Amino acid sequence: MAALTCTSPTTTVTTKLPNNKIISFPRSVFFKPNKQIFPTLTPLKSSPSPSDLSPIDSSAPLSPSTSSFSxxxxxxxxxxxxxxxxxxxxxxxxxxxxxxxxxxxxxxxxxxxxxxxxxxxxxxxxxxxxxxxxxxxxxxxxxxxxxxxxxxxxxxxxxxxxxxxxxxxxxxxxxxxxxxxxxxxxxxxxxxxxxxxxxxxxxxxxxxxxxxxxxxxxxxxxxxxxxxxxxxxxxxxxxxxxxxxxxxxxxxxxxxxxxxxxxxxxxxxxxxxxxxxxxxxxxxxxxxxxxxxxxxxxxxxxxxxFRSAAVEDVRRFKMSLMEDSDVDADERMQMKDADEKYWSE
Missing domain, CATH: 3.20.20.60 (Phosphoenolpyruvate-binding domains)
Incomplete structure (x- = not known):
């Protein structure tokens, strides 16, 4: 992880990258952010594939970016x-x-x-x-x-x-x-x-x-x-x-x-x-x-x-009760006895 060093309270901040390259940023980047540097956050709904990513030219100067996703x-x-x-x-x-x-x-x-x-x-x-x-x-x-x-x-x-x-x-x-x-x-x-x-x-x-x-x-x-x-x-x-x-x-x-x-x-x-x-x-x-x-x-x-999901959830439960009602009386009694035995143990 790169370390940040403030070289002056009013000028620049330096950071050392993993490849030991040192770059400097205007102090305003960290202490006076604005939308020219930090554009409005807007949705990127899918992650880019590696082929979509361009290599970063570390020698190129930093420049304000604008949002492409508003x-x-x-x-x-x-x-x-x-x-x-x-x-x-x-x-x-x-x-x-x-x-x-x-x-x-x-x-x-x-x-x-x-x-x-x-x-x-x-x-x-x-x-x-x-x-x-x-x-x-x-x-x-x-x-x-x-x-x-x-x-x-x-x-x-x-x-x-x-x-x-x-x-x-x-x-x-x-x-x-x-x-x-x-x-x-x-x-x-x-x-x-x-x-x-x-x-x-x-x-x-x-x-x-x-x-x-x-x-x-x-x-x-x-x-x-x-x-x-x-x-x-x-x-x-x-x-x-x-x-x-x-x-x-x-x-x-x-x-x-x-x-x-x-x-x-x-x-x-x-x-x-x-x-x-x-x-x-x-x-x-x-x-x-x-x-x-x-x-x-x-x-x-x-x-x-939510209404549709809730209504459907209740409908399915009630339908299951109606299906259970087709079970004959002897089978329901057996199921009841089994339940009572389970809860009594």
Whole structure:
């Protein structure tokens, strides 16, 4: 293991490598980290093979590196990202979700029971697994946006955007003056590593994924204009609310709902500026969505996954009881006697 030596309290730190080569680092690398040197942690979902690794040139100078695995950079690379919605606000389930390999997790403050403090614990759990977090706000307003952004998510989702005016307001909530109205506490909040990241102000706009959710008939009518708003990176479709706005709350797969969804999809993709995101449904799976141009697909909700597993567990147990009931009375009596003998010894 290399040993570190601080040659001066203000200049450099030296380290001796296993091959006895000595290299020096600016002291700021260790004592004044920033995102130019330590980029935002983002998921590397598969381990590189030896053939993928390039040899390190020890004579080459160290240079700042940038993340190649942020949500926005992966979208630009034309990847289709698969995610999960976290409604439970359980840090344990958040951690499991990240370890499972989801490309992103949406911490849902709109329909989940948690607020900012609860979301923070989930961000920390997901951060440990290097999984990007998107915070879905309870409503589109500057107060919620400010508090959410200060936590440092990679993305933020604004619900119920119905016009380009709504979208422009949403973007303004994410920008500091004079470009927007976001309140400033960047010297002490988690988003800037509590002020340690000196490059935060110059990089936050580029790194933040702004998502506007279109989930009503009125929103679909304006979807092309919404997707064209400067700063809107992604339009998230909301099929359940859209079906409700059309009068089909119990039938999101209704023909008229699906037709309206196709209109919205074409509106977003036709502009060529914003990416398209959405929820997989029983009648509309992730593969079908990908084929239509979706670049972000949320395939499950943590509560729904647990519900399904729990219901199935109980069903299997009850089915086993029904199968046992087919055993004749004499055999059941023998089994009962055997059990009693076992427990009495």
């Amino acid at each position: 949500l926005k950079s992966r979208l630009r690379n034309n990847e289709t990202l698969y995610g999960l919605f976290l409604l439970s606000f359980s840090p344990t389930l958040a951690e499991i979700s990240g370890l499972a390999g989801y490309d992103f997790v949406v911490v849902d403050m709109e329909h989940g029971p948690g607020g900012i403090s609860d979301a923070l614990a989930c961000l920390r759990a997901l951060g440990a697994t290097r999984t990007p977090v998107i915070l879905r706000l309870p409503e589109s307003c500057p107060t919620w946006a400010k508090k959410a952004l200060d936590l440092g998510p990679q993305g933020i989702m604004f619900p119920m955007i119905e016009s380009p005016k709504d979208a422009k307001k949403a973007v303004s909530y994410c920008r500091f003056p004079p470009a927007g109205v976001r309140g400033s506490a960047h010297t002490v909040v988690r988003a800037s590593d509590y002020g340690i990241d000196e490059g935060y102000l110059s990089s936050y706009e580029e790194e933040l994924l702004i998502m506007c959710q279109v989930e009503s008939a009125d929103g679909v009518k304006k979807v092309e204009e919404i997707a064209a708003v400067d700063g809107v990176d992604c339009v998230q479709m909301g099929p359940l609310d859209l079906s409700a706005s059309l009068g089909y709350l119990w039938d999101p797969g209704h023909k008229k709902v699906r037709e309206m969804m196709r209109v919205a999809e074409r509106g977003v993709l036709g502009g060529g500026r914003a990416y398209l995101a959405g929820f997989a449904m029983p009648h509309d799976g992730p593969q079908e969505m990908k084929s239509r141009g979706y670049h972000m697909v949320s395939g499950a909700v943590d509560v729904g996954l």
